[in-house]
Amino acid sequence: DQQVKQNSPSLSVQEGRISILNCDYTNSMFDYFLWYKKYPAEGPTFLISISSIKDKNEDGRFTVFLNKSAKHLSLHIVPSQPGDSAVYFCAASESNFGNEKLTFGTGTRLTIIP
Protein backbone atom coordinates (compact mmCIF):
# COMPACT_ATOMS: atom_id res chain seq x y z
CA ASP A 1 0.00 0.00 0.00
CA GLN A 2 1.70 3.15 -1.26
CA GLN A 3 1.01 5.84 1.35
CA VAL A 4 2.90 8.53 -0.56
CA LYS A 5 2.31 8.73 -4.28
CA GLN A 6 3.96 10.66 -7.06
CA ASN A 7 1.79 9.89 -10.05
CA SER A 8 4.02 11.48 -12.66
CA PRO A 9 7.13 9.36 -13.24
CA SER A 10 8.65 12.04 -15.43
CA LEU A 11 8.30 15.72 -16.33
CA SER A 12 10.04 17.87 -18.95
CA VAL A 13 10.16 21.64 -18.60
CA GLN A 14 11.78 24.38 -20.65
CA GLU A 15 14.64 26.22 -18.97
CA GLY A 16 13.42 29.40 -17.28
CA ARG A 17 9.84 28.15 -16.90
CA ILE A 18 8.16 26.87 -13.75
CA SER A 19 8.45 23.20 -12.78
CA ILE A 20 5.60 21.81 -10.66
CA LEU A 21 6.03 18.42 -9.05
CA ASN A 22 3.07 16.84 -7.28
CA CYS A 23 2.69 14.43 -4.41
CA ASP A 24 -0.38 12.86 -2.77
CA TYR A 25 -0.61 10.98 0.50
CA THR A 26 -3.21 8.79 2.14
CA ASN A 27 -2.13 8.62 5.79
CA SER A 28 -3.91 11.36 7.75
CA MET A 29 -1.34 10.98 10.55
CA PHE A 30 1.40 12.45 8.38
CA ASP A 31 2.34 15.80 9.81
CA TYR A 32 5.63 16.75 8.23
CA PHE A 33 6.68 16.65 4.60
CA LEU A 34 10.01 16.88 2.83
CA TRP A 35 11.33 17.04 -0.71
CA TYR A 36 14.61 15.42 -1.74
CA LYS A 37 16.58 15.72 -4.94
CA LYS A 38 18.60 12.81 -6.28
CA TYR A 39 21.17 12.54 -9.04
CA PRO A 40 21.99 9.11 -10.55
CA ALA A 41 24.26 6.89 -8.43
CA GLU A 42 24.23 9.41 -5.55
CA GLY A 43 22.33 9.69 -2.28
CA PRO A 44 19.32 12.04 -2.09
CA THR A 45 19.90 15.53 -0.75
CA PHE A 46 17.35 17.45 1.27
CA LEU A 47 15.68 20.32 -0.53
CA ILE A 48 12.84 21.81 1.49
CA SER A 49 10.28 20.79 4.10
CA ILE A 50 6.92 21.89 5.44
CA SER A 51 5.00 21.27 8.62
CA SER A 52 1.26 20.66 8.53
CA ILE A 53 0.64 23.87 10.45
CA LYS A 54 1.73 25.80 7.35
CA ASP A 55 0.41 25.80 3.79
CA LYS A 56 3.50 27.26 2.13
CA ASN A 57 7.24 27.32 2.63
CA GLU A 58 9.68 29.11 0.39
CA ASP A 59 13.43 28.86 -0.03
CA GLY A 60 14.94 30.73 -2.94
CA ARG A 61 13.67 29.23 -6.20
CA PHE A 62 11.87 26.42 -4.37
CA THR A 63 8.41 26.66 -2.84
CA VAL A 64 6.42 23.83 -1.32
CA PHE A 65 2.64 24.09 -1.00
CA LEU A 66 0.56 21.87 1.27
CA ASN A 67 -3.17 21.30 0.96
CA LYS A 68 -3.95 19.20 3.99
CA SER A 69 -7.65 18.74 3.24
CA ALA A 70 -6.79 17.31 -0.18
CA LYS A 71 -3.76 15.43 1.19
CA HIS A 72 -1.69 16.97 -1.56
CA LEU A 73 1.60 18.81 -1.73
CA SER A 74 3.52 20.30 -4.58
CA LEU A 75 7.00 21.60 -5.21
CA HIS A 76 7.43 24.64 -7.45
CA ILE A 77 10.78 25.48 -8.97
CA VAL A 78 11.04 28.84 -10.65
CA PRO A 79 12.88 29.61 -12.78
CA SER A 80 13.95 26.10 -13.74
CA GLN A 81 17.63 25.60 -14.50
CA PRO A 82 19.49 22.74 -16.23
CA GLY A 83 21.06 21.74 -12.91
CA ASP A 84 17.59 21.01 -11.59
CA SER A 85 17.41 17.92 -13.81
CA ALA A 86 17.22 15.07 -11.30
CA VAL A 87 14.77 12.70 -9.63
CA TYR A 88 12.65 14.36 -6.94
CA PHE A 89 11.19 12.40 -4.05
CA CYS A 90 8.59 13.62 -1.63
CA ALA A 91 8.59 12.08 1.84
CA ALA A 92 6.29 12.23 4.84
CA SER A 93 6.43 11.45 8.53
CA GLU A 94 4.09 11.52 11.49
CA SER A 95 6.16 14.08 13.35
CA ASN A 96 9.24 16.22 12.92
CA PHE A 97 11.21 14.55 15.69
CA GLY A 98 14.72 13.63 14.71
CA ASN A 99 14.31 9.87 14.71
CA GLU A 100 10.93 9.61 13.02
CA LYS A 101 10.63 7.26 10.03
CA LEU A 102 10.12 8.76 6.60
CA THR A 103 7.85 7.28 3.96
CA PHE A 104 9.01 8.11 0.45
CA GLY A 105 7.12 8.44 -2.81
CA THR A 106 8.26 6.72 -5.99
CA GLY A 107 9.92 9.82 -7.43
CA THR A 108 9.49 12.09 -10.45
CA ARG A 109 12.30 12.47 -12.97
CA LEU A 110 12.54 16.15 -13.94
CA THR A 111 14.31 17.07 -17.15
CA ILE A 112 15.02 20.72 -17.88
CA ILE A 113 15.31 21.41 -21.58
CA PRO A 114 17.85 24.13 -22.44
Place this chain on the structure above:
Amino acid sequence: DGGITQSPKYLFRKEGQNVTLSCEQNLNHDAMYWYRQDPGQGLRLIYYSQIVNDFQKGDIAEGYSVSREKKESFPLTVTSAQKNPTAFYLCASTPSLVFSSYNEQFFGPGTRLTVL
Protein backbone atom coordinates in the same frame (compact mmCIF):
# COMPACT_ATOMS: atom_id res chain seq x y z
CA ASP B 1 34.65 16.76 6.73
CA GLY B 2 31.55 15.40 8.42
CA GLY B 3 29.35 13.04 6.52
CA ILE B 4 28.15 9.54 5.77
CA THR B 5 30.32 7.09 3.90
CA GLN B 6 29.24 3.91 2.22
CA SER B 7 31.69 1.49 0.74
CA PRO B 8 32.21 0.14 -1.77
CA LYS B 9 30.38 2.11 -4.46
CA TYR B 10 29.83 -1.05 -6.54
CA LEU B 11 29.68 -4.60 -5.23
CA PHE B 12 29.29 -7.87 -7.08
CA ARG B 13 28.46 -11.18 -5.43
CA LYS B 14 27.49 -14.64 -6.51
CA GLU B 15 24.01 -15.90 -5.76
CA GLY B 16 23.81 -17.67 -2.42
CA GLN B 17 26.53 -15.63 -0.72
CA ASN B 18 25.93 -13.27 2.15
CA VAL B 19 27.34 -9.78 1.71
CA THR B 20 27.78 -6.91 4.19
CA LEU B 21 27.42 -3.27 3.17
CA SER B 22 29.24 -0.69 5.22
CA CYS B 23 27.77 2.59 6.51
CA GLU B 24 29.77 4.97 8.71
CA GLN B 25 28.91 8.48 9.90
CA ASN B 26 30.92 11.04 11.84
CA LEU B 27 28.02 13.45 12.33
CA ASN B 28 27.32 12.23 15.87
CA HIS B 29 23.80 11.29 14.77
CA ASP B 30 21.83 8.90 16.93
CA ALA B 31 19.43 7.48 14.33
CA MET B 32 20.51 5.55 11.23
CA TYR B 33 18.52 3.98 8.42
CA TRP B 34 18.91 1.59 5.48
CA TYR B 35 16.87 1.92 2.29
CA ARG B 36 16.89 0.20 -1.04
CA GLN B 37 15.98 1.86 -4.29
CA ASP B 38 14.61 -0.06 -7.25
CA PRO B 39 13.45 1.45 -10.56
CA GLY B 40 9.94 2.87 -10.19
CA GLN B 41 9.75 1.93 -6.50
CA GLY B 42 11.22 4.91 -4.71
CA LEU B 43 13.08 4.38 -1.44
CA ARG B 44 11.89 1.56 0.77
CA LEU B 45 12.95 1.26 4.40
CA ILE B 46 14.78 -1.95 5.32
CA TYR B 47 15.92 -1.40 8.91
CA TYR B 48 16.46 1.54 11.20
CA SER B 49 18.17 2.18 14.52
CA GLN B 50 17.31 5.01 16.85
CA ILE B 51 20.07 4.32 19.34
CA VAL B 52 23.11 2.09 19.82
CA ASN B 53 22.35 -1.59 20.44
CA ASP B 54 18.77 -1.18 19.25
CA PHE B 55 17.16 -1.51 15.82
CA GLN B 56 13.75 -2.11 14.26
CA LYS B 57 12.51 -3.70 11.08
CA GLY B 58 11.34 -1.44 8.31
CA ASP B 59 8.89 -2.27 5.55
CA ILE B 60 11.04 -4.83 3.70
CA ALA B 61 13.34 -6.43 6.32
CA GLU B 62 13.05 -10.03 5.14
CA GLY B 63 16.40 -11.42 4.01
CA TYR B 64 18.40 -8.65 5.67
CA SER B 65 20.12 -8.24 9.03
CA VAL B 66 21.80 -5.31 10.80
CA SER B 67 23.82 -4.51 13.90
CA ARG B 68 24.41 -1.28 15.77
CA GLU B 69 27.32 -1.87 18.14
CA LYS B 70 28.74 1.61 17.69
CA LYS B 71 27.05 4.95 17.19
CA GLU B 72 29.04 5.66 14.03
CA SER B 73 28.41 2.36 12.27
CA PHE B 74 25.31 0.56 10.97
CA PRO B 75 26.31 -2.33 8.67
CA LEU B 76 23.69 -4.13 6.59
CA THR B 77 24.02 -7.82 5.70
CA VAL B 78 22.18 -9.04 2.64
CA THR B 79 21.65 -12.74 3.22
CA SER B 80 21.06 -15.53 0.75
CA ALA B 81 17.42 -15.51 1.90
CA GLN B 82 16.82 -12.19 0.15
CA LYS B 83 15.10 -13.22 -3.08
CA ASN B 84 15.96 -10.19 -5.18
CA PRO B 85 19.05 -8.53 -3.70
CA THR B 86 20.26 -6.61 -6.75
CA ALA B 87 19.50 -2.95 -5.99
CA PHE B 88 20.93 0.42 -5.00
CA TYR B 89 21.31 0.60 -1.21
CA LEU B 90 21.26 3.87 0.68
CA CYS B 91 22.20 4.59 4.27
CA ALA B 92 20.95 7.69 6.10
CA SER B 93 21.14 9.29 9.54
CA THR B 94 19.39 11.99 11.55
CA PRO B 95 20.52 14.15 14.47
CA SER B 96 19.72 13.34 18.04
CA LEU B 97 16.38 14.39 19.49
CA VAL B 98 18.32 16.39 22.06
CA PHE B 99 19.84 18.73 19.50
CA SER B 100 17.21 18.91 16.79
CA SER B 101 13.51 19.12 16.32
CA TYR B 102 13.43 18.26 12.66
CA ASN B 103 13.84 14.99 10.84
CA GLU B 104 15.81 15.80 7.72
CA GLN B 105 17.73 12.65 6.89
CA PHE B 106 21.28 12.90 5.57
CA PHE B 107 22.14 10.27 2.99
CA GLY B 108 25.32 8.51 2.02
CA PRO B 109 26.36 8.09 -1.63
CA GLY B 110 24.92 4.58 -1.88
CA THR B 111 26.19 1.13 -2.83
CA ARG B 112 25.02 -0.64 -5.96
CA LEU B 113 24.88 -4.36 -5.29
CA THR B 114 24.68 -6.76 -8.19
CA VAL B 115 24.15 -10.43 -7.51
CA LEU B 116 25.18 -12.64 -10.41
